[in-house]
Each structure stands twice: as C-alpha cells, then as structure tokens.
Amino acid sequence: MLYYLVQYLEQYVHIPAGGLFNYISFRTAMAVIVSLIITTVYGGRLIRLLHNKQVGETVRNLGLEGESEKQGTPTMGGLIILGGILVPTILFAKLENVYVILMIVTTIWMGAIGFLDDYIKVFRKNKEGLAGRFKIIGQVGLGIIIACTMHFHPDILVRQKVPVNKITEVDSENLTEQMSNSGRTYYTQDVKSTVTNVPFYKENEFDYGNVLTILGVPAGKFVFPLFLVVVVFIVTAVSNGANITDGVDGLAAGTSAIIGITLAILAYVSGNTIFADYLNIMYIPNSGELVVFAGAFVGACVGFLWYNSYPAQVFMGDTGSLAIGGIIAAFAIMIRKELLIPVLCGVFLIELVSVIMQVSYFKYTKKKYGEGMRIFLMSPLHHHFQKKGYHESKIVTRFWIVGILLAIITIVTLKVR
Numbered sequence: 001m002l003y004y005l006v007q008y009l010e011q012y013v014h015i016p017a018g019g020l021f022n023y024i025s026f027r028t029a030m031a032v033i034v035s036l037i038i039t040t041v042y043g044g045r046l047i048r049l050l051h052n053k054q055v056g057e058t059v060r061n062l063g064l065e066g067e068s069e070k071q072g073t074p075t076m077g078g079l080i081i082l083g084g085i086l087v088p089t090i091l092f093a094k095l096e097n098v099y100v101i102l103m104i105v106t107t108i109w110m111g112a113i114g115f116l117d118d119y120i121k122v123f124r125k126n127k128e129g130l131a132g133r134f135k136i137i138g139q140v141g142l143g144i145i146i147a148c149t150m151h152f153h154p155d156i157l158v159r160q161k162v163p164v165n166k167i168t169e170v171d172s173e174n175l176t177e178q179m180s181n182s183g184r185t186y187y188t189q190d191v192k193s194t195v196t197n198v199p200f201y202k203e204n205e206f207d208y209g210n211v212l213t214i215l216g217v218p219a220g221k222f223v224f225p226l227f228l229v230v231v232v233f234i235v236t237a238v239s240n241g242a243n244i245t246d247g248v249d250g251l252a253a254g255t256s257a258i259i260g261i262t263l264a265i266l267a268y269v270s271g272n273t274i275f276a277d278y279l280n281i282m283y284i285p286n287s288g289e290l291v292v293f294a295g296a297f298v299g300a301c302v303g304f305l306w307y308n309s310y311p312a313q314v315f316m317g318d319t320g321s322l323a324i325g326g327i328i329a330a331f332a333i334m335i336r337k338e339l340l341i342p343v344l345c346g347v348f349l350i351e352l353v354s355v356i357m358q359v360s361y362f363k364y365t366k367k368k369y370g371e372g373m374r375i376f377l378m379s380p381l382h383h384h385f386q387k388k389g390y391h392e393s394k395i396v397t398r399f400w401i402v403g404i405l406l407a408i409i410t411i412v413t414l415k416v417r
Helices: 002-009 018-022 024-052 078-092 098-122 132-152 164-169 208-214 223-245 251-270 273-279 287-308 317-334 338-344 346-369 381-387 392-412
Strands: 158-161 176-179 185-191 195-197 205-207
Touching (some): 002 078, 018 024, 024 287, 078 287, 078 317, 098 317, 132 223, 195 338, 223 251, 223 338, 223 346, 251 287, 251 317, 251 338, 251 392, 287 317, 317 338, 338 346, 338 392, 381 392
Antiparallel strands (some): 158 185, 176 185
C-alpha cells in the first residue's frame, strides 16, 4: 500500500528517500521492523484482552514437570502472528503480485481454520476442537488452490535457457539475450514449466513430467494431477508438523523463524537474475517480492517469542501453528524448493514421525500381544525428552540448534550437487 502511495505522490511532489521503496531489501527491512513493533507492542494488549475474556489454555494432565503452572495461560495468541504478518505485507509488498496474493490467502485460510479450532476448544468447552476431517478438508482445499494457481496462472513462469538448435523453432521476440559469468552469450525464455529444484543433483532441476514418462505415460498428460497430489501432501504434512511441534514454550515460533530466514534467502536468490545465474539455479520472475512477506513472517515469529519464550505468557494455539505450517509449505512450493522441505523442516518432520511411529507401534503391539507398547516415553519427541528430565529451555535451545544446522545444509544445497 505504501509502495503505491509513494509512487502516486512522486508524480506531483518529490518525496525524500521515496526511491527506497523501489528496493526489495528496504521494504523487507521495514516489514521486519513493523512486524516486530506490532507483535511486541500490540501483542501485550491482545494478551491482556485474552486474559479479560478468560481465553485460557486447558492443560491435560500428562505427568510433565511444570505443566500445572501453564493452566489458564491465554491461548489463541496466533492472532498476534497473523497481524504481524498481514499488516506489514499489505503496507510494503506489491499487492498485484500473484505470489504475494497467494501467500495472503494462505495466511488467512489456515489462520481461519486454526481460529475455528481454538474457538471450539475455548468457548464451546470442547477439548477435541474442530474435527480432524474438517481440518484435513481445509488443508486439502488450500493445496488445491495453490496447485491450480501455480499450474494455470499466466504470471507464474520460470526462466529457462533455450538450446541454440531450437531458437528457430520459437518466436525470437520472446527470447532474452544474456551473458554468463564466463562471457558466453545465451538465450532465455519465460515459460510455464513443471520443473522444480532438487537437492544434491547436478543440474539441480527435476521435472514432474519425467516421473510419468518413466511409468510409460506420455509427458505432460497427467502432470497436473501428480503435482496436485504432491502439493496437497506437502501442505497437509507441514501444517500438521508445525501444529505438533507447538508443545513447549518457544519451540514452534523459534524453529519457524529459522525456517523463514532460510526461505527468504532462497526466494531472494531465485528472484534475482544475477544471483540465479551465479549459482546456476532456476530464475523465477517476480518471486523476489516474496522476500518482503518472508521478512514480515520472521518478524512476527521473533516478536511472538517476546511473550512465548519460557515461561510463556501466551500460547499461539492452532490459530498460529496451522497458519505457520501452511505458510512455510506454500512459500517453499512457490519458489520451487518444496523438495528441500524434508531437510529444512527436519524438526517438524521428526516430531510428526515420532507421533506416527508411537501410535502405529502401540496399535500393532496391542493387536499382536494384547498389550500396547511404546517406542518413546511420550510423543511428540519433545515430550519424550521432558519425561527424561530435560528442562523445557534446554530442549527448545537444542532443537533450535538442530534447526539452524538443517537451515545451513539447505542453503549449501544450492552449490553442492
């Protein structure tokens, strides 16, 4: 919004430093600052409001140290995160950008699902919250929206090199002449593509159509259904992983901030022709604007930690955790780094897998031996370490360290092939 206001006013009067709004780096920095102000200053006011409305967390007796002290702590604090993301994005991002629009839709969509779940738990006094099938329907619905937009929207393109022997077969007006670092000239074209980035692979690119070709299906015939399944799976898995990770003070918010910084770096290099050419990675036109959104996201997560770090004054609830997971999944898909998610979101993954393993093994042993047995003392994994006697702060700090390590590995994949 401010970008357009400055552009409009510049037609009539010179605005000092108005040209800074043309730079993504400046608008990203402003998004981070405003997000931090919103989450820290207005977050405290929202917490007091939640206290007055008696929007407190009902803590189940799991036999964990210190859990009784959390009884009545305000929940639905994810509203702080949503405000810290949406307001700076609307103020500083280019709102006609399809990627920004899709991220705003994702934030509101997943935030609404999480809010409904928290509302049922708090105000309807139903500990189960929103039925699991409705959550899945909401996640699948978002996956369909993202997949359809990515596949069919005319503004979502990638820049690919055109082989010299095929230049005569395409319209020369659509070609862009560029020069590589070695000084050699080559031609590129912005096209619709089903190509994505894949880590540790020489060409660093993978075409979904190749999967079907291997299976004997003509290339391009059923690519969209395959892409749709992948997107829906990623959105569902990451949002549920973030939701499960939100179990001890500061764990989900801090881990998400680390992931957000990494995604911002990946979006910047993917949306910048110079860096994309230097790193020999796919250039995605107009995707650089996502860095502004990422700045707001990181600022919101870090600002939320002001109140959510141990001992937490507020919990994000499903309003925040489902939104965070959906945002991370959608962001990675848009910059075509979704195959890096198992590495980048490794903390979410191991938390989710620990629950699946625990439940599956318990059911299997109960059916086979008549008595259910467990792999972990308790799942998700962070509760296992709590049962072993580790303090919450130590668990969170060590998980953050693992998250930072995974983020570094993710960035390194840009060159290690």
